[in-house]
Amino acid sequence: MTVDLSQAPPRPQNLEEAYALILLLWQEVLRLRAENAGLREENVVLREANGRLERRVEELEERLRTDSSNSSKRPSSDGAGKGDRGRPVRERSGRKRGGQPGHEGKARELLPTEQMDEVVPCRPPETCPCGGSVVVDEEHVERKQQFEVPRIRPRGTEYQIYGGSCEQCGQHHRGALPEGVGPGMLGRRAMAMVAVLSGKFHLSKRDIEEILTDFFGREVSLGTVSDTEERVSEAVAAPVEEARAYVQQQAVVHADETGHKVAGKRSWVWVAVTVAVTVFLVRCSRGAAAAKELLGAAFLGLLVSDRWSAYTWVDALRRQLCWAHLIRDMTKISERAGKAGELGNRLLEFVQKMFHLWHEFRGGTLNRAEFQQAMVPIREAIESLLREGAVCGDAKTQRTCKKILKLRPALWTFVEVEGVEPTNNVAERAIRAYVMWRKASFGTQGDRGNAFVERILTVCATCKQQRRNVLDYVTAAMEAYLRGRPGPSLLPEIGGTELAEAA
Numbered sequence: 001m002t003v004d005l006s007q008a009p010p011r012p013q014n015l016e017e018a019y020a021l022i023l024l025l026w027q028e029v030l031r032l033r034a035e036n037a038g039l040r041e042e043n044v045v046l047r048e049a050n051g052r053l054e055r056r057v058e059e060l061e062e063r064l065r066t067d068s069s070n071s072s073k074r075p076s077s078d079g080a081g082k083g084d085r086g087r088p089v090r091e092r093s094g095r096k097r098g099g100q101p102g103h104e105g106k107a108r109e110l111l112p113t114e115q116m117d118e119v120v121p122c123r124p125p126e127t128c129p130c131g132g133s134v135v136v137d138e139e140h141v142e143r144k145q146q147f148e149v150p151r152i153r154p155r156g157t158e159y160q161i162y163g164g165s166c167e168q169c170g171q172h173h174r175g176a177l178p179e180g181v182g183p184g185m186l187g188r189r190a191m192a193m194v195a196v197l198s199g200k201f202h203l204s205k206r207d208i209e210e211i212l213t214d215f216f217g218r219e220v221s222l223g224t225v226s227d228t229e230e231r232v233s234e235a236v237a238a239p240v241e242e243a244r245a246y247v248q249q250q251a252v253v254h255a256d257e258t259g260h261k262v263a264g265k266r267s268w269v270w271v272a273v274t275v276a277v278t279v280f281l282v283r284c285s286r287g288a289a290a291a292k293e294l295l296g297a298a299f300l301g302l303l304v305s306d307r308w309s310a311y312t313w314v315d316a317l318r319r320q321l322c323w324a325h326l327i328r329d330m331t332k333i334s335e336r337a338g339k340a341g342e343l344g345n346r347l348l349e350f351v352q353k354m355f356h357l358w359h360e361f362r363g364g365t366l367n368r369a370e371f372q373q374a375m376v377p378i379r380e381a382i383e384s385l386l387r388e389g390a391v392c393g394d395a396k397t398q399r400t401c402k403k404i405l406k407l408r409p410a411l412w413t414f415v416e417v418e419g420v421e422p423t424n425n426v427a428e429r430a431i432r433a434y435v436m437w438r439k440a441s442f443g444t445q446g447d448r449g450n451a452f453v454e455r456i457l458t459v460c461a462t463c464k465q466q467r468r469n470v471l472d473y474v475t476a477a478m479e480a481y482l483r484g485r486p487g488p489s490l491l492p493e494i495g496g497t498e499l500a501e502a503a
Helices: 015-065 188-199 205-216 222-248 288-295 323-334 338-362 368-389 395-406 425-439 447-465 470-482 495-502
Strands: 163-165 172-174 252-262 265-273 278-283 302-305 319-321
Touching: 188 205, 188 222, 188 447, 188 470, 205 222, 222 278, 222 447, 222 470, 252 288, 252 425, 265 288, 265 425, 265 447, 278 288, 278 447, 319 323, 323 338, 323 395, 338 368, 338 395, 368 395, 425 447, 447 470
Parallel strands: 252 302, 302 319
Antiparallel strands: 163 172, 252 265, 265 278
16 A cells, blocks of 8 residues: 555555554654654754854953053053943043133242252333333342253263383283273263163163163163163062062062063062062063062961962961952953853942942041941842852853952951051062053063163162162262272161162
8 A cells, every 4th residue: 555644544444444544643653752762862963053152152252351450551552532332432521621710720939049050130210211211120020030951961071090110020900990980981970870861761671772862972882781671670689579578578478470571481580668668570471489589488477369260378367368350350240141241240239339438438437446336237148149150150250259259358458457558569560560561662682681670670679669760770889889988878778878878
């Protein structure tokens, strides 16, 4: 019996046809079951592939959203317009730029007349156009002071070295340079200026060469600039080592690190900042060994830093995590879909309340006890949200929350301990000086360049903290170096006295 199953099956005429029809129908059922099973398997494969693609799209979209506001990327890498992402666009007020009517302006205070190099009286004419005599008001004088930079001509000194022989024994003798005169063409203050132009003003060697030519009319070679940097580096080596030991003994230290190139290879510049002294370190590693060298293996102070793993050897009870970095982590969580995004937004709300209280405390509205009491519910809420995020189902959010919770004591040190800030901004501002120098250079080529970078940056940053003139300090250091004496200290207790004596 032949049956077309695409049409309604015919009515069997006898038992044999009925059995044949039942057999064909059963075979069709088996075929459909097999086809259905294949479709189910294919559906599972397609669902898995779709899930992978969705995760990949989500990952790429998150990567596109990643900038300096939600990661450790540099602001310069954000691209045009990205820095204003998510901020409301302000409407133009229609007012002109600059000070507005009613604004109390600020003017530079005039120096005492006796401190001026020249005083020029500007008297009115003796006779008015009408023919009358002009009586000068000698008591009320309008004063205007103007400053000019004269053409600078470096003071040149020629040392004429004579030689002679003994009439009796014939031994030859040669005159010696005066004490404090170096072997190169530049004097101590000129060498100090070269180093400061590089370390403080972030100029390249070629730029320094051009400044010496354009401003002072003296041509120097790139080799002279490089040799000068080496001499200055040697002159400040001992004070910088003393400063490094001092930092390692301080109660609170801020630390940070950023990328560097040594002969084209990846290296790192580290910084440690205290209240009065800042030190830099150039090393090929970003690991714990370099952090221990910076802070001291026996470091017992409080460390303020980000969550970088190189600092995990410091006990969490003696750390303060940078909340600026934590805000970036939470911002990234808030930009994710679903429960993770909601959790991130709630975290940011409580962090905003936390900083509001911090600013009230810093401004004197709250005392320490009141601040600590007001922080209790905020601390509990943030920790509860982090625990919720650790099991929220989003893998990246869970991983971030778990890592933060591992360092839970380091979240709140600033609440309990005087002198501890909730952010690591002071270290980031300090290391910014190096970042600006890096933009104008090709890194360093070896140990000599590394030593100069870490030493001159240490000197410039520390002098700025202590309100000391860095050019005067380096000049005094070169004077001591050329005379074979110890350089002036960078420590705040004795540095000013030694600098005055050396100068």
